[in-house]
Amino acid sequence: MxxxxxxxRHVASSLRxxxxxRTEPPPxxxxxxPEPVNSTSPVAKSSSANKSPAAPPSSLAPWIFGALAAGLGxxxxxxxxxxxxxxxxxxxxxxxxxxxxxxxxDYTATNFDSEVGLSELLMGVNGLRKKLARKCHGDVLEVSxxxxxxxxxxxxxxxxxxxxxxxxxxxxxxxxxxxxxxxAALFGNKMAQQKLKPGLKLRFMTGSALxxxxxxxxxxxxxxxxxxxxxxxxxxxxxxxxxxxxHLDTSNPDSRILLLEHGRSYLPWLNRVLDNSAExxxxxxxxxxxxEIGELVEKAALQSGLEVVSxxxxxxxxxxxxxxxxxxxxxxxxxxxxxxxxTPQTNEREQEGWLSKLGWK
Ligand SMILES: C[S@@+](CC[C@H](N)C(=O)[O-])C[C@H]1O[C@@H](n2cnc3c(N)ncnc32)[C@H](O)[C@@H]1O
Numbered sequence: 407m408x409x410x411x412x413x414x415r416h417v418a419s420s421l422r423x424x425x426x427x428r429t430e431p432p433p434x435x436x437x438x439x440p441e442p443v444n445s446t447s448p449v450a451k452s453s454s455a456n457k458s459p460a461a462p463p464s465s466l467a468p469w470i471f472g473a474l475a476a477g478l479g480x481x482x483x484x485x486x487x488x489x490x491x492x493x494x495x496x497x498x499x500x501x502x503x504x505x506x507x508x509x510x511x512d513y514t515a516t517n518f519d520s521e522v523g524l525s526e527l528l529m530g531v532n533g534l535r536k537k538l539a540r541k542c543h544g545d546v547l548e549v550s551x552x553x554x555x556x557x558x559x560x561x562x563x564x565x566x567x568x569x570x571x572x573x574x575x576x577x578x579x580x581x582x583x584x585x586x587x588x589x590a591a592l593f594g595n596k597m598a599q600q601k602l603k604p605g606l607k608l609r610f611m612t613g614s615a616l617x618x619x620x621x622x623x624x625x626x627x628x629x630x631x632x633x634x635x636x637x638x639x640x641x642x643x644x645x646x647x648x649x650x651x652x653h654l655d656t657s658n659p660d661s662r663i664l665l666l667e668h669g670r671s672y673l674p675w676l677n678r679v680l681d682n683s684a685e686x687x688x689x690x691x692x693x694x695x696x697x698e699i700g701e702l703v704e705k706a707a708l709q710s711g712l713e714v715v716s717x718x719x720x721x722x723x724x725x726x727x728x729x730x731x732x733x734x735x736x737x738x739x740x741x742x743x744x745x746x747x748x749t750p751q752t753n754e755r756e757q758e759g760w761l762s763k764l765g766w767k
Contacts, residue, residue: 510692511578543568544629545622549615550636551576554585571607579612586610627655634666638693644706651710656732657740663730669699672723699726711736711746
């Protein structure tokens with residue numbers, strides 16, 4: 407159970423926040439620019455150099471442990487209460503009105519990495535990101551790119567690298583800005599030393615992944631479209647997958663849509679926790695964490711002439727990894743210059759969640 411509770415903006419953070427008294431709307435949009443990622447300002451240096459944390463006097467130890475134990479007890483009680491409550495709002499998972507997505511992410515952009523970093527590390531999410539990003543090839547578009555948490559994992563170094571071009575798009579300008587700064591910090595030197603794929607094209611774009619997105623620099627559609635943790639943050643998740651399909655080069659059978667998402671579990675008690683805290687969580691974080699991701703993606707794929715190559719679940723089923731490709735029929739149509747037509751899925755999907763292997767779903 408522990409890993410699932412650590413999940414980024416998941417159950418633990420949601421419950422903690424949901425049951426505190428915070429009900430006020432977020433502060434107005436910040437217009438200040440984020441600090442550079444590799445800032446070496448003297449203030450930052452001197453503050454870390456001069457201060458060494460003082461050890462608490464030993465007489466404080468019982469109080470600290472007492473406070474921790476009380477906090478843990480309170481948290482466990484809230485978790486138990488949320489898990490035992492009946493599901494009281496059948497509309498939560500379908501909430502269509504999602505206001506101010508860009509504004510909310512603009513506000514959170516500079517702190518986003520520190521908010522999610524530790525839990526993602528402990529949960530092994532970075533490994534999942536890496537595995538997925540390493541599959542990207544050709545002209546690659548990352549939609550809902552956020553702060554660029556996948557940046558370090560693309561195959562872009564050396565002349566044999568698989569990625570020809572990399573485009574990043576997000577609806578929040580501040581998220582894109584952090585992403586671009588991270589790129590400079592990670593790859594600025596390597597670019598200068600020409601260690602990256604020769605001719606690698608790079609673009610950072612602000613815009614909605616629900617609308618028309620620019621073609622690849624080659625003038626074609628994309629060979630790979632990747633999105634991580636994006637379906638939770640949009641009011642129209644199915645439309646988002648369908649729009650990715652429209653931007654995919656379906657004339658190429660190797661084209662792929664790769665998704666790493668989070669949503670409902672296969673455990674009823676955990677779904678009750680998610681359902682009962684989803685509304686508050688969405689209000690605070692613009693993230694619907696109780697969506698039926700599998701059903702949604704499978705339907706959208708079918709609508710768009712895509713088939714599911716693989717579908718895996720982790721973290722008690724709350725994390726989903728998909729690989730989608732164009733159906734044979736869609737490839738033929740695209741090669742003939744015709745629009746893709748949905749065809750029934752015939753391929754057997756790979757189901758690798760360890761509980762699903764035992765027949766639990
Ligand atoms: C939970 S964050 C995930 C960020 C990043 N992909 C990651 O894995 O950490 C969701 C991101 O989706 C973006 N987003 C939401 N709706 C979008 C849309 N319609 N078009 C593009 N980006 C969108 C948000 O601005 C935010 O950066």
